[in-house]
Amino acid sequence: MSEQLWRKNLINITPYVAGEQPKSDKIIKLNANENAYPPSPKVRQILDSYKPEDMRRYPSADAGPLREALAKRAGLSVDNVFVSNGSDDVLATAFRAFFNSDKPIVYPDITYSFYPVWCDLLKITSRTVPVDENFHISAQSLYGQGNGGVVFANPNAPTSLAESREFVRDVLEHNKDCIVIVDQTYVDFADAGIDCLDMTKQYDNLLVTHTFSKSRSMAGMRIGEAYGSAELIKYMLAVKDSYNSYPVNRLSIETGVASVEDEEYFQATLRKVITTRESTAEQLKELGFDVPKSQTNFLFVTHPKYKAKDIFEFLREKGIFIRYFNKPRIDERLRITIGTDDEMIQMINGIKEFMQN
Amino acid sequence: MSEQLWRKNLINITPYVAGEQPKSDKIIKLNANENAYPPSPKVRQILDSYKPEDMRRYPSADAGPLREALAKRAGLSVDNVFVSNGSDDVLATAFRAFFNSDKPIVYPDITYSFYPVWCDLLKITSRTVPVDENFHISAQSLYGQGNGGVVFANPNAPTSLAESREFVRDVLEHNKDCIVIVDQTYVDFADAGIDCLDMTKQYDNLLVTHTFSKSRSMAGMRIGEAYGSAELIKYMLAVKDSYNSYPVNRLSIETGVASVEDEEYFQATLRKVITTRESTAEQLKELGFDVPKSQTNFLFVTHPKYKAKDIFEFLREKGIFIRYFNKPRIDERLRITIGTDDEMIQMINGIKEFMQN
Numbered sequence: 001m002s003e004q005l006w007r008k009n010l011i012n013i014t015p016y017v018a019g020e021q022p023k024s025d026k027i028i029k030l031n032a033n034e035n036a037y038p039p040s041p042k043v044r045q046i047l048d049s050y051k052p053e054d055m056r057r058y059p060s061a062d063a064g065p066l067r068e069a070l071a072k073r074a075g076l077s078v079d080n081v082f083v084s085n086g087s088d089d090v091l092a093t094a095f096r097a098f099f100n101s102d103k104p105i106v107y108p109d110i111t112y113s114f115y116p117v118w119c120d121l122l123k124i125t126s127r128t129v130p131v132d133e134n135f136h137i138s139a140q141s142l143y144g145q146g147n148g149g150v151v152f153a154n155p156n157a158p159t160s161l162a163e164s165r166e167f168v169r170d171v172l173e174h175n176k177d178c179i180v181i182v183d184q185t186y187v188d189f190a191d192a193g194i195d196c197l198d199m200t201k202q203y204d205n206l207l208v209t210h211t212f213s214k215s216r217s218m219a220g221m222r223i224g225e226a227y228g229s230a231e232l233i234k235y236m237l238a239v240k241d242s243y244n245s246y247p248v249n250r251l252s253i254e255t256g257v258a259s260v261e262d263e264e265y266f267q268a269t270l271r272k273v274i275t276t277r278e279s280t281a282e283q284l285k286e287l288g289f290d291v292p293k294s295q296t297n298f299l300f301v302t303h304p305k306y307k308a309k310d311i312f313e314f315l316r317e318k319g320i321f322i323r324y325f326n327k328p329r330i331d332e333r334l335r336i337t338i339g340t341d342d343e344m345i346q347m348i349n350g351i352k353e354f355m356q357n
Numbered sequence: 358m359s360e361q362l363w364r365k366n367l368i369n370i371t372p373y374v375a376g377e378q379p380k381s382d383k384i385i386k387l388n389a390n391e392n393a394y395p396p397s398p399k400v401r402q403i404l405d406s407y408k409p410e411d412m413r414r415y416p417s418a419d420a421g422p423l424r425e426a427l428a429k430r431a432g433l434s435v436d437n438v439f440v441s442n443g444s445d446d447v448l449a450t451a452f453r454a455f456f457n458s459d460k461p462i463v464y465p466d467i468t469y470s471f472y473p474v475w476c477d478l479l480k481i482t483s484r485t486v487p488v489d490e491n492f493h494i495s496a497q498s499l500y501g502q503g504n505g506g507v508v509f510a511n512p513n514a515p516t517s518l519a520e521s522r523e524f525v526r527d528v529l530e531h532n533k534d535c536i537v538i539v540d541q542t543y544v545d546f547a548d549a550g551i552d553c554l555d556m557t558k559q560y561d562n563l564l565v566t567h568t569f570s571k572s573r574s575m576a577g578m579r580i581g582e583a584y585g586s587a588e589l590i591k592y593m594l595a596v597k598d599s600y601n602s603y604p605v606n607r608l609s610i611e612t613g614v615a616s617v618e619d620e621e622y623f624q625a626t627l628r629k630v631i632t633t634r635e636s637t638a639e640q641l642k643e644l645g646f647d648v649p650k651s652q653t654n655f656l657f658v659t660h661p662k663y664k665a666k667d668i669f670e671f672l673r674e675k676g677i678f679i680r681y682f683n684k685p686r687i688d689e690r691l692r693i694t695i696g697t698d699d700e701m702i703q704m705i706n707g708i709k710e711f712m713q714n
Binding site (some may be wrong): 004005006008009010011012013014029032034035036037038039041043044047048050052053054055056057058059085086088089092096097098099100101117118120121148149176177178179204205213217218219220221222235238239242243244245246247248249250251252255 | 361362363365366367368369370371386389391392393394395396398400401404405407409410411412413414415416442443445446449453454455456457458474475477478505506533534535536561562570574575576577578579592595596599600601602603604605606607608609612
C-alpha cells in the first residue's frame with residue numbers, strides 16, 4: 001500500500017459521541033426532552049390523504065406553506081419566518097449568516113452544548129459568561145460593545161430556568177451593534193411573559209429560534225424555525241440556498257402545517273405536560289430534592305445526600321433513562337424529561353427504591 | 358433610528374436566484390430532472406401503517422435502517438454508507454470533510470452548479486478544467502500532484518454524457534494523494550459499465566455520491582447517500598454530528614427503505630424512462646437537433662437553425678418548462694427532462710409548432 005497523503009486533508013475534528021438512544025420499547029426514555037404525547041391527530045389525516053406521486057417533485061425551496069402557517073399564527077409576515085431541517089440547522093444557518101465579526105460572540109457557560117461546536121466548525125471566536133450560583137443568566141454579563149454577537153436559550157437548558165422579557169429587552173438595549181439570537185426551544189412550556197417573539201417587530205437585530213421537536217411532539221420530522229426582521233430572514237434564506245436548496249421535505253412541511261393549524265390540541269398537550277411537571281416537582285421536593293422552578297418540559301434537580309451519578313446509574317439499570325452531565329458546575333445535577341404520569345410514577349418509584357438501598 | 362452597526366457582520370453572500378418552480382398542475386414540468394413516475398407503491402404502505410406517535414421521538418442519528426438497506430443492496434458494509442438530507446447535503450458534508458488542502462480542488466467547467474458555490478461558502482480554493490468540444494471530460498485534465506481534491510459528476514449534468522469506468526480508474530490512479538468524489542446522481546439511467554460504486558472497495562480515497570431524487574422518484578423526501586471506505590464515512594459522520602445530529606427525518610428513512618427494497622419496481626421505472634428517452638432522442642434528431650447520447654433522464658440538445666433561447670421561451674409560453682442556461686459554452690443548448698410519453702409528445706408538438714412559425 002502506497003503512502004496515503006490524502007489523509008492529511010481530512011478535516012480536523014473530534015467525532016461526537018452521541019447520547020444513549022436505547023431502542024427497546026420497554027425502557028422509559030426521559031433523556032432527550034421529547035414530548036410525552038403524540039402530535040396532533042391531524043397529522044394522521046395528512047398521511048392518509050398524501051399522494052406519494054407528489055414525492056417525485058422537489059419540495060418548496062423555502063418550505064413556503066409552513067412559513068405561511070407559522071407567520072399567520074405569530075401575527076407576522078411570511079418574510080419574517082425561516083424554516084429549515086430542525087432547529088440545529090436553523091441555528092447553524094444563523095451562526096453562519098450573522099456571526100462574522102472578528103469580535104467574539106458571547107453565550108452563557110451552561111447552555112445548549114452545540115453553540116461551542118458550531119463556533120468551532122465555523123471558526124467563530126467566542127467567550128462564555130458564567131451563569132450565577134442559581135443557574136440564572138446575568139443580563140449585565142451579556143452587555144457589550146465588544147460583542148460579535150449574543151446567543152442564549154430562554155428558557156435555558158439544561159437548567160430549565162427562564163429569564164423575563166425585561167431581561168431580554170435589557171440585553172437587546174445593550175447590544176445594538178450585534179445580532180442577538182434568543183433560542184426559544186422550550187418557551188411553550190413557560191409562563192406567560194417569557195416569550196419575546198413579538199420583540200422581533202421592534203428590534204431588527206433580534207432573531208428568535210424555535211423548534212417542532214419539543215412542544216409540537218415532532219422531533220422525528222426535523223422542523224425548526226426562526227423569526228426576525230425581513231432583512232435577517234433574507235440573509236438566512238441566502239445562506240440556506242448556498243448550501244442546500246431544499247432542506248425541508250414534503251411530508252415535514254405538510255404535517256408541520258397540520259400541527260400549527262391545530263392550536264386546540266397543542267394547548268391541551270402543553271397543559272398536560274405542565275400539570276405533570278408541577279406534580280413531579282412536588283414529589284421530588286418531598287423526597288428532599290432541590291428542584292428549581294422549571295419553565296420547560298424537564299426538571300434539573302439535585303439531592304443533598306445522594307450523588308447524581310449514582311441515581312442516574314441506578315435508574316438506568318432499571319430501564320429508566322434520565323440525563324446526567326459529567327461536566328463542571330452541573331455534575332451533581334440530573335435532567336429529567338417530563339413523561340406521562342405513569343412514567344413519572346415509575347421514575348419516582350425508582351428513586352425511592354434507590355434511597356431505600 | 359440609530360446607526361445599525363450589526364449589518365457589517367452579515368455574511369457576504371449573493372442571494373441565490375432559484376429556478377422557476379411553476380405551481381400550476383396544468384404545466385408540463387421538464388426543467389428539474391424529476392422522475393416521470395411515482396415512487397414504489399411500497400411507500401404508500403409505509404404511510405398507511407405509520408404511527409404518528411413515533412414522530413415525537415428523534416430519528417436514528419445516522420439514518421441507520423436506510424444505511425443498512427443501501428449497504429445490503431450494494432454488497433457493502435453499513436460502515437461504507439453515509440445518508441443525509443439530500444445529495445446537496447451529502448456533497449457539502451464531503452467537501453467540508455475532505456477538501457481541507459491549501460491546493461485547489463479540481464472540477465470540470467461544465468458540471469453541477471453547486472460545486473463552486475460550496476467552494477465559495479467553505480473557502481475552498483478551486484480551479485476548473487474545460488470539457489472538450491463534445492462536452493466530454495478529459496481524464497488527463499484531472500491528473501495532478503497539485504490537486505487538493507477532485508470532484509466530477511458521472512454521468513455529468515447538464516451534458517447528459519458519461520465517461521467509462523476506465524476513465525474513473527485512470528483519474529484515481531493519477532490522484533492518489535487526494536480524495537476523489539464521483540457524483541453518480543444519474544448513474545441508474547446509464548449503460549452498464551459506468552457505475553463505479555464497487556471501486557470504493559479498492560480505492561480508499563474514492564467517495565461515490567448518489568441521491569433518491571432522480572431514479573427513485575423521491576426528490577420531495579430529501580435523501581442522498583455516499584459510499585466509501587469506512588475511514589471516509591467515519592469523517593463524514595463526524596462532520597454531520599458537529600452540524601446537525603439528526604439530519605434525516607423518520608418518514609424519509611422509512612419510505613427510503615421501502616424504495617430500496619423494491620428492486621423490481623425500481624428497474625421497471627428505469628426501463629420506462631430509458632425507453633422514452635431513446636424514442637424522444639430519435640424524434641428530436643428527425644427534427645434536425647443535435648442530441649448527444651444521454652446516459653441520464655434528460656437530453657442536452659441544440660439545433661443548427663434555431664436559437665435555444667427562442668425555443669425555450671416559446672415552449673414556456675405554452676406551459677412547457679424546459680431548462681435554458683444563459684452561460685458560456687452552453688447558451689445554445691437546451692436541457693429537457695424525460696417525462697411521460699404523453700408529455701414528450703406535447704413537448705415535441707410544441708417544438709414543431711415553433712419551427713412552423
